[in-house]
Amino acid sequence: MAEQQTEFLWKVGAPAGQGVMTTGLLFSKLCAQSGGQVFDYAEYPSLIQGGHNTYEVLCSNTPAHNRQWQVDYLVCLDAITLKEHEHRLDASSIVVLDPATSSAPTNPAYTIVPLPVKELLAELKASSIMANMIALGASWALVGGDQKHLVELIAEQFGKKGEEVVNLNQNCAARGYEAVKSALPDHAVFAWKDTTETPLVMGGNDAFSLAAAAADCRFYAAYPMTPSSSVLATLAAWQKTTGMVVRHAEDEVGVISEALGASFAGVRACVGTSGGGFALMTESISYAGIAEIPIVIFLSQRPGPATGLPTATEQGDLLFATYAGHGEFPKIVLAPGDVTEMLELSRHAFDLADIYQTPVIVLSDKFLSESRMHLDQTVAEQVMATKPNYGRTIHNPSELPYLRYKVTEDGISERLIPGAAGTYYQANSYEHLEDSHTTEDPTERCRQVEKRLQKQQTYLDHHWLMPSIDGSLDGAKYVFVTWGSSKLVVQQARQLLDEPTAHIHFTHVYPMDREKVATLFAADRHYVLVENNATGQFGTLLRSEAGVDIKHTIHKYDGRAFYSEEIVAALEQHDR
Amino acid sequence: MIDSQPSSLDFTGYTPTWCAGCGNWGIGKGIELALKKQQLSPDSVIMLFDIGCSGNMNDFINAYAMHTLHGRALATAVGVKIANHKLPVLVTGGDGALYGEGGNHFLHACRGNHDLTVIVHDNSVYGLTTGQVSPTASKGKKSKSTPSGIIERPVNPLLLALTQGATFVAQGFTAQLPQLAELITAGMQHKGLSIINVLQPCVTFNKENTYAYYIKNTYKLPEDHDKSNFSQALEQAQAVFEERFPLGILYQAERPSYQDELPQLASEALVNKQRFLNNSALLKQFT
Structure with missing residues (x-):
């Protein structure tokens, strides 16, 4: 037996419509179920047939936070895959390809293992899409996986479709497995563990969906828009279990209007979208601000402007989210950095929306929404079992006359669920009196403006959280500063760096406590702000909200997530 | 002047600020009569x-209410009704809001x-913004926004509602209060979506579609009109193209x-249901 690997990156590429997402997902599941820690990510162009889809899985025996640059195993189901990703191969890499469809280079700097996919398909009398199962079997043999797990997982995955389908899939996978096994009888394979535990692995959108269901959200509305659409699909599929009503409305203006109506009528409501759809929602966000209607908005960013790169990633809408909506009103923006934070913060977002009766935005991006990673089962259960805090939501007026917009010290007034006998009120988009009737009186206007803005200070005093700090700020050569999904990138980059580093990660990105944040920034430390955008939006926010100016910034805006190796390279370049 | 809420609840709120003779008075009264009758x-x-001018009724009729954004009352109502389908939900707005800004x-x-x-x-017309044309303005109508006359032909609200699937389509005239109520x-x-288009003169900004105009051009649906007959309804709705307005x-x-087709609402209102607690059923999908 050859030496064992502690970590590898596997990647498969194929034309869209060839089922490569299934290959990737099942491969990732096999790794996780066999004791590996996985991080996986799919990339695909904005089309249904053709193009080039890829799925990559980093599998490690320590927690995995990002992909890695070097591809150890590249499985090519078309000729493009090798061409597109050859630059990420090195001498130890193994490439699997079908000589009938891809021409192998004559003197490759890596190992090539032929996999006669076409031939096998003909032999098995299988349709061309079954290449994805041959690839799965071949991949599992490449990394030295136990064939038994492969057989079991396929049975579990396709069981519903009947024995014939299961058998065909198993046969295809077995032939792929055997082909690689015989071509590569002895090579470095991963140190699999015999485990009976099946870890939780999910993407950011999955974690958000779980949070919404657990948070007593009863109404979710959306209009499909990548990369948020899978939340709509997931919550819709769960309706029978959860009892939630999931609406695919006519447009994003309808989406948020419906959600505000549902929220007013007394159910927790949420919408999900990406930048373009969010733009359409902004007038309604302002309505939620003045009428003090709780609403949670899930915004998964993709690169703009306009239609931009629909299936790519970017942290490009932070400032837009922060300042969305005309007029001045409080708003809370949360930016989880991994699936654990996504579950916790999204769950909490519903409480905050009720407590502060104002819009709460949960920011994700395609990288976080669709990257799958581990989430601790106990943590997940605890977060989901947290009892909702509905704030000052009431079902009967505590006194009459009931004043919906009563001016209080903390800015929060009682929100009565409509239908209670003996009173009434309106959720008024006009400036209003305490009893909710319209007013243009300057004194009353100021009282209501101040009441609403007071809620922001109350939030800062009671629920806003300082960024997390990992490592020691003193003595760190670099202090990384991140928000959102850059957390993952920096976590892995720090493992690659030899020098001592620290990491300040913001989740409660807006508003922020100016004085408290400023205490984290000292003139003699070297701060490095890492953002997946071109202009450094969080840097701008830090300057305006905390008076902190970070000079050294690392950006990426080609629509792709950072490789942690790119962070290391950027620092080397900076120091040179 | 701030009215305090009376101990026995009454629909009558602030005194309306509508112009003397405005058609909104009749519609406001019609709504109040209908609510009281029920x-x-x-x-x-x-x-x-x-x-809009119509929307200002928010302070004139007392009820649990949302005074929404322009064009969004109907979409907002969809969410309200799903959250609590046990309460009757009414939407009022102008033709600009319902057929223009909120047309989709x-x-x-x-x-x-x-x-x-x-x-x-x-x-x-758009009354509150001082008289620009609205989606139901007659072709050629001159206004501040269309000084040479509007090029588009008017929306036909009745045909629109009928062809898109509304299951109750009616037209009233503000001056015929008992029928309107x-x-x-x-x-x-x-049970289902009811569209009631109410012809309503704007006495300040519309000098063409006056009370006299509507008295002359409206007509009662014929005695033998069969409201369950879609073709007959379509035929009556087309009279609007000849500036003839059926009432009824x-x-x-x-x-x-x-709401009937949502199994989630079969037993009780969404707002009153028990909270979902079976988290493990969802979590196990990710192992």
């Missing part, structure tokens, strides 16, 4: 007011047959409402 009270009904919501609310009653104040009552009693219920059909 023995409803301000705490047992939800009203959605759009923006109108199409899709008709398709969905949401159990709502929609009262459209159709005066062919009856139409609103019938619309509220109807053009069409009424039985079709399950959107």
Whole structure:
């Protein structure tokens, strides 16, 4: 037996419509179920047939936070895959390809293992899409996986479709497995563990969906828009279990209007979208601000402007989210950095929306929404079992006359669920009196403006959280500063760096406590702000909200997530 | 002047600020009559007011209400009704709001047959912004925004509602209060989407579509009009192209409402249901 690997990156590429997402997902599941820690990510162009889809899985025996640059195993189901990703191969890499469809280079700097996919398909009398199962079997043999797990997982995955389908899939996978096994009888394979535990692995959108269901959200509305659409699909599929009503409305203006109506009528409501759809929602966000209607908005960013790169990633809408909506009103923006934070913060977002009766935005991006990673089962259960805090939501007026917009010290007034006998009120988009009737009186206007803005200070005093700090700020050569999904990138980059580093990660990105944040920034430390955008939006926010100016910034805006190796390279370049 | 809430609830709120003779007075009265006739009270009904002169009714009629954004009252009402389908939900707004700014919501609310009653104040102008043309303005109508006359032909609200799937389509005239109140009552009693287009002169900014104009050009639906007959309804709705306006219920059909078709609402209102607790059923999908 050859030496064992502690970590590898596997990647498969194929034309869209060839089922490569299934290959990737099942491969990732096999790794996780066999004791590996996985991080996986799919990339695909904005089309249904053709193009080039890829799925990559980093599998490690320590927690995995990002992909890695070097591809150890590249499985090519078309000729493009090798061409597109050859630059990420090195001498130890193994490439699997079908000589009938891809021409192998004559003197490759890596190992090539032929996999006669076409031939096998003909032999098995299988349709061309079954290449994805041959690839799965071949991949599992490449990394030295136990064939038994492969057989079991396929049975579990396709069981519903009947024995014939299961058998065909198993046969295809077995032939792929055997082909690689015989071509590569002895090579470095991963140190699999015999485990009976099946870890939780999910993407950011999955974690958000779980949070919404657990948070007593009863109404979710959306209009499909990548990369948020899978939340709509997931919550819709769960309706029978959860009892939630999931609406695919006519447009994003309808989406948020419906959600505000549902929220007013007394159910927790949420919408999900990406930048373009969010733009359409902004007038309604302002309505939620003045009428003090709780609403949670899930915004998964993709690169703009306009239609931009629909299936790519970017942290490009932070400032837009922060300042969305005309007029001045409080708003809370949360930016989880991994699936654990996504579950916790999204769950909490519903409480905050009720407590502060104002819009709460949960920011994700395609990288976080669709990257799958581990989430601790106990943590997940605890977060989901947290009892909702509905704030000052009431079902009967505590006194009459009931004043919906009563001016209080903390800015929060009682929100009565409509239908209670003996009173009434309106959720008024006009400036209003305490009893909710319209007013243009300057004194009353100021009282209501101040009441609403007071809620922001109350939030800062009671629920806003300082960024997390990992490592020691003193003595760190670099202090990384991140928000959102850059957390993952920096976590892995720090493992690659030899020098001592620290990491300040913001989740409660807006508003922020100016004085408290400023205490984290000292003139003699070297701060490095890492953002997946071109202009450094969080840097701008830090300057305006905390008076902190970070000079050294690392950006990426080609629509792709950072490789942690790119962070290391950027620092080397900076120091040179 | 701040009115305090009376101990016994009354629909009558602030004194309206509408112009003397404005058609909104009649519609406001018609709504109040219909609500009282059904023995409803301000705490047992939800009203959605759009923006405009009509929307200002938010302070004139007391009820649980949302005074929404312009064009969004109907879409907002869809969410209200899903969250609590046990309460009657009324939507009022102008023709600019319902057929213009919120036109897309109108199409899709008709398709969905949401159990709502929609009262459209159709005066062919934007009154609150001082008289620009609205979607139902006659072709050639001159206004501040169309000094050479509007090029588009008017929206036909009745045909639009009928062809998009509304299951109750009626037209009233603000000067015929008893009939209007009856139409609103019938619309509220109807299960599904009820569209009541109400012809309403704007005495300040519309010198063409006056009371005299409507008295001359409206007509009662013929005695033998069969409101369950879609073709007859379509035929009557087309009279509008000849500036003839039928009054009454053009069409009424039985079709399950959107809320009827949601199994989640079968037992009780969404707002009153028990909280979902079976988290492990969802979590195990990710192992």
